[in-house]
Amino acid sequence: MTTATPLTDTIPPHVPAALVVDFDIYNVAVEDGDYHAALKRLHDPGVPDIFWTPRNGGHWVATRGEDIYHIFKDSEHFSSRQLVVPRHRNPAVPLPPIMLDPPEQAKYRSLFAPALSPKAVAPLGVGARALAIELIEGFYAKGECEFVGEFAQHLPIGIFMKMVDVPTSDRDQLLHWADQQVRPTSEHEREQSFHSLFAYAAQKVAERQAHPGDDLISQLTRAQVDGAPITAEALAPMIFLLLVGGLDTVASAMGFAARFLATSPAHRRELIDHPERIPGAVEELLRRFPVVNQGRLVVSDMDYKGVALRAGDQIILPTSLHGLDERKFEDPLRVDFSRPTPIHSTFGNGAHRCPGSLLARTELKIFLEEWLKRIPDFRIKPGTTPEVRAGVNATIFSLQLVWEVR
Numbered sequence: 105m106t107t108a109t110p111l112t113d114t115i116p117p118h119v120p121a122a123l124v125v126d127f128d129i130y131n132v133a134v135e136d137g138d139y140h141a142a143l144k145r146l147h148d149p150g151v152p153d154i155f156w157t158p159r160n161g162g163h164w165v166a167t168r169g170e171d172i173y174h175i176f177k178d179s180e181h182f183s184s185r186q187l188v189v190p191r192h193r194n195p196a197v198p199l200p201p202i203m204l205d206p207p208e209q210a211k212y213r214s215l216f217a218p219a220l221s222p223k224a225v226a227p228l229g230v231g232a233r234a235l236a237i238e239l240i241e242g243f244y245a246k247g248e249c250e251f252v253g254e255f256a257q258h259l260p261i262g263i264f265m266k267m268v269d270v271p272t273s274d275r276d277q278l279l280h281w282a283d284q285q286v287r288p289t290s291e292h293e294r295e296q297s298f299h300s301l302f303a304y305a306a307q308k309v310a311e312r313q314a315h316p317g318d319d320l321i322s323q324l325t326r327a328q329v330d331g332a333p334i335t336a337e338a339l340a341p342m343i344f345l346l347l348v349g350g351l352d353t354v355a356s357a358m359g360f361a362a363r364f365l366a367t368s369p370a371h372r373r374e375l376i377d378h379p380e381r382i383p384g385a386v387e388e389l390l391r392r393f394p395v396v397n398q399g400r401l402v403v404s405d406m407d408y409k410g411v412a413l414r415a416g417d418q419i420i421l422p423t424s425l426h427g428l429d430e431r432k433f434e435d436p437l438r439v440d441f442s443r444p445t446p447i448h449s450t451f452g453n454g455a456h457r458c459p460g461s462l463l464a465r466t467e468l469k470i471f472l473e474e475w476l477k478r479i480p481d482f483r484i485k486p487g488t489t490p491e492v493r494a495g496v497n498a499t500i501f502s503l504q505l506v507w508e509v510r
């Protein structure tokens with residue numbers, strides 16, 4: 105691996121050598137497609153609960169559920185102004201609400217609330233279910249599919265496109281840009297896709313300002329912040345966030361869930377025989393297979409559990425490591441659909457806790473219900489290996505599944 109700066113340059117004087125671990129959050133060595141088990145090695149004896157890595161410009165990593173949970177909730181000391189490493193990768197203009205801190209953040213977050221409320225999600229779920237059935241029935245007779253591209257990505261993008269009322273012909277282009285955002289192969293690609301998505305969102309905002317409708321973008325153009333209409337500059341990043349935030353996360357969570365079920369006939373059988381256990385299964389799969397690696401910026405010099413944090417330090421919170429922490433969950437790598445509803449950090453916690461969590465859970469539930477009814481037995485296609493990529497969001501990039509056609 106090569107890095108732009110020598111690694112030793114990224115260890116500041118306040119970081120003791122005992123707290124340095126060479127670890128790249130965006131380049132985790134994954135064996136057998138189990139990204140989460142690979143990440144869990146950060147719970148091995150000898151790895152400090154909070155350590156400094158010289159990779160990606162140098163930053164802290166919190167590895168334990170208690171700290172991940174606490175830091176998400178403490179926006180006074182841990183700011184959202186820098187969410188990814190290295191710090192130059194953060195957009196110069198903060199995306200509202202996710203890159204703002206309270207109380208400013210709340211003004212923008214509240215604008216999303218009606219679109220993601222139980223009342224709004226119910227009809228979106230109806231559309232998502234119809235789409236799920238259509239997709240499964242479309243490829244069932246082939247006896248195989250590439251799950252992520254042919255199924256998992258379609259539900260969230262279909263919902264987003266319905267919410268903001270954009271033509272289905274834009275779908276593949278949007279998917280492509282969104283993927284380049286979360287898993288760029290180069291800095292140039294990331295910047296290009298960022299500008300393309302932004303330009304797309306800005307164009308839609310301008311269109312709806314000129315010809316308002318009933319969709320979410322039109323509603324947002326009528327919204328007010330601090331008594332004044334929201335500016336087009338603030339609106340475009342919000343649309344961008346809604347697409348990127350809701351697309352890749354759901355598709356990835358679904359991909360990891362499908363990979364697991366493809367390898368565990370007993371868990372499949374349990375849900376087929378007891379469909380009433382599906383909501384609990386969604387929770388357990390979210391605990392076991394989180395996807396987001398989110399960051400925070402230390403606001404001022406502080407001592408956190410004996411670790412000297414300095415203003416301007418970045419700290420990454422791998423949400424997976426909360427759900428996989430044996431200090432919080434017995435035998436955490438085991439999937440147990442009857443676990444009591446867990447407290448995890450899969451959707452973050454505190455002021456920024458994911459407002460799309462109900463929609464995400466609904467999509468996962470629909471997937472399990474409709475898929476298992478039609479394809480109760482499926483497995484990973486022999487000779488293929490699920491392609492897993494680490495990133496701001498970890499994902500299964502490709503997952504070939506096969507089944508017997510009856």
Ligand code: HEM
Pocket residue numbers: 176184187201202203209213216220345346349350351353354357394395396398423449450451452453455456457458459460461463464
């Ligand atoms: C399994 C799927 C999902 C996961 C794992 C997930 C995860 C997260 C996490 C961890 C955060 C907190 C970020 C932070 O504290 O910095 C967040 C925030 C957010 N998510 Fe999700 N998300 C998912 C689905 C969705 C969906 C479906 C939508 C909407 C369509 C959505 C929209 C948002 C937005 C707008 C925020 C920012 C909220 C704020 O800053 O107040 N997410 N999500």
